[in-house]
Amino acid sequence: MSHYYSSIKFSEKNNRFSHNLEADYTCFALWKSARPYRDKIRALLSAKFEILLETEIVWSKENFHDNAARLYENPLYDSIPKEKRKSQFADKLGDEKFNLFVIKDIKPDYAYVISTSKIIELSNLNTVHVKAEIRKWIFNDLGVEYAVHSTNGIYEFFFQAPLLLGVELFNTLMDGETPTIPRITKDLEGANGWSNWEELFKILNLTNNYLVLKNHEGFPHENSYNHLELLTDNYQRVASALAINQLSSDGSKGFIKVGGTNIPVDIRFIGDKYHNTSWQKDMLNKKVNKNGYFELRTDMYFFSLLYSCKVQKSTVTDKDIEILDKLAKDLKFTWYEKEMLHSDDAIGEILKGYFKAHQYHYEDPIDKQLSQKRQIIRHLPNENSIIVRESKKTKLKRKIKDVIPESMFPLLKNIYNKVR
Structure with a gap:
């Protein structure tokens, strides 16, 4: 068990x-x-x-x-x-x-x-x-x-x-x-590196709340990307569990040894604004374990990869295009065409619709090494846009209430009903 x-x-x-x-x-x-x-x-x-x-x-x-x-x-x-x-x-x-x-x-x-x-x-x-x-x-x-x-x-x-x-x-x-x-x-598990990815994920499953964000095709048997990117709610606990050699300049980055090879690791964590904080929490709460490790639910993988490719990277790779196309087909996204990736406005509107549906908003990430493509970001809801704004009618009613005594409201209402 x-x-x-x-x-x-x-x-x-x-x-x-x-x-x-x-x-x-x-x-x-x-x-x-x-x-x-x-x-x-x-x-x-x-x-x-x-x-x-x-x-x-x-x-x-x-x-x-x-x-x-x-x-x-x-x-x-x-x-x-x-x-x-x-x-x-x-x-x-x-x-x-x-x-x-x-x-x-x-x-x-x-x-x-x-x-x-x-x-x-x-x-x-x-x-x-x-x-x-x-x-x-x-x-x-x-x-x-x-x-x-x-x-x-x-x-x-x-x-x-x-x-x-x-x-x-x-x-x-x-x-x-x-x-x-x-x-x-014996030393702590992983003290001299990890024999393989299966061994690593068995420990990670027991010791942490995490998921693999992307580039996990081939896991847990192989990692053709030679890179590991995780999301967690406690990045130091992940780093200590995996014996990550952490960068002194940024403890959420480092490298581990798997099968004798040094693998770069990025640990994204709730609150680092790599994704919107509410989005990150939803990702962890709705993650799935399909092949012995935790990954994003398919729909979340599509939108997070689309966001990462177009907002946080300067170019979209052929592999990204292939993965997004497959995910869209699996999810029956008939409105998506891979040619859209050439249009910042088209992707900006897709991400905008997804953000608005889930009440997410754009946040500047802590990691300043990430690209921030403003041509797309300008489409996205931001912190100011999530403030509930009064309609003109509501604002007028509020101003009237500020200047007219409450005792007059029934009389005004009768007059309004007669002339309406």
Whole structure:
């Protein structure tokens, strides 16, 4: 059975929050200074929750700092060679070995909590309180503050657990099995690059809410474009999951290694205005999984590719023309002809109609490297055009009300009805 990050949904009832999984799950990691407390911690966890897995994880020295940075969602900048990277969390972890407990909580209690990194998010109070209790033991004995780490909520668990354990073991635990595995000697998934695209997307499906924006023909078996463009609601979580070497000048861009080849990556995210923000949210909410990865729904793919080709690029490639033509035929767009791509006005009017139907408006993207073809943009609704404007009749009525006492309205209405 597959378990996808983006399938998790929270709901609220009577000020109580809950997600749609039958139980909650948490990882507890015992760093070096906490290892002597393993038996005591196990006793507490087993009294409060069901322990699904207890194991020791051993990372390599080569990937220790990158593993630590990725686990805590810190960037791996391309400006610093791998062998010279030093994670700010290295001292906290102590060394490459740590104990890991995966627990199941059948009665989670979710509320908004301020984490130690000052993030305010929905968290399971049960696990938050247990972590605080364990940390207090160790601090009182050793003066060490953060000797134990845990995931605070179900989204963080789905991000960290697959990276730590691998896809197969993660799914085994989520299916209710409790395997006995004393030691796991492995780095985070993808630490030395990805063997193939299938491997990459299996991790991405579990750890992030994302979709492939375009140029995915041939996925997941091959990528003839040698480029990956994603849309997500959390670009750093995507970058950390995939071990992307991020550009120090722009963390939403970088490269990954797949099958021994360096692949450029662009991570578009909600609010970057690569597309209208409402459009981006609709894309993620209505995405589809057809071939083992998430992509745009067919109609959204057509209009977003048309927008990208004509607004954000200086030229339209033959491949783009071919894809758009096929999508239009599949969608029975009898009004579309590929010759229209030669006319900025024709495409501007098509995009205008689509934008107006969905109440989207044009926004200048954060990424200034993108082309912005004003001949088409001028057709599109903008922020000013979405303001509701009064008709002349409505405006006149409002002005009359401003100057005539309300007590006069019935008399004026009678007079109007008699002379009408």
